[in-house]
Amino acid sequence: MLDDGRYGSVSELAAAEKPDRGYLGRILMLTQLAPDIVEAVLNGRQPAELGVHVLREGVPVEWGEQRKALRRQPRCP
Numbered sequence: 001m002l003d004d005g006r007y008g009s010v011s012e013l014a015a016a017e018k019p020d021r022g023y024l025g026r027i028l029m030l031t032q033l034a035p036d037i038v039e040a041v042l043n044g045r046q047p048a049e050l051g052v053h054v055l056r057e058g059v060p061v062e063w064g065e066q067r068k069a070l071r072r073q074p075r076c077p
Helices: 010-017 021-032 035-042 062-073
Strands: none
Touching: 010 021, 010 062
16 A cells, blocks of 8 residues: 555555554554565475564664574575
């Protein structure tokens, strides 16, 4: 809905769709994951303990830092 231009901001989206804004912000951070990390998750190569609950806690914005942080987990890029 943000990509389609239906809403101009996370605040507008949250007001219209009624999710908790903090939750919505944490979920939207997942869109900043490095493509190879997304691919690993989609292909089931991520560790079992690396679920949305872990990713929602936050990961670095910079892709290289994401890889370093997640490399400590087995089977991640």
